[in-house]
Amino acid sequence: MEQAPPAYQGQPYQQPSAQPPYQQQYRQPAYGQPYSEQKSKVAAGILGILLGGLGIHNFYLGYTKKALIQLLVSVLSVGFLAWAMAIWGLVEGILILVGNEGFRTDARGIPLKD
Template sequence: MSDLPPPSSAGADKKIPAGICGILLGSLGVHKFILGYTKEGIIMLLVSILTLGMLAPIMGLIGLIEGIVYLVKPDDEFVATYVQGRKGWF
């Protein structure tokens, strides 16, 4: 038969893009938009823009931490926590 791995849980395909965007573009909240957290993404984006970048490093640090957390979680735990559980922050 086929030597393909079993299909991953629905939503696990967002783990790597969200993690990488969290690490690289965390201050803009791009990783939040990828996961469908529009409100949280807008908050991060507005905080970075409306403070003229003064609080962008803090938003970037939050994005960095979240990106690393996304990437180190197993696929099933990531899906249960962030896709099904809709945990918006950390």
């Protein structure tokens, strides 16, 4: 008469992870997704204060539609409405530096770094 093999008393087998432990901490973005770094709040604010009439701070943050509006109104009005765009840029630059609710992230939703 044959005896059944003894029951295993140790730990259950665990599948090894797909990546070594040192790569699990520092993950790369998925294939096809561009790497995006956090934008600087100080750089965006200074650009808004100094060059806000041309929309440079909005180009930097990725808001291209708003930036093109500021740039085209300043250029196509031959400077007559540039003062209004400069005030708009100044206010946005200050709001970025202060950290107002609507100005804490870039166009992709990534928070601005200090």
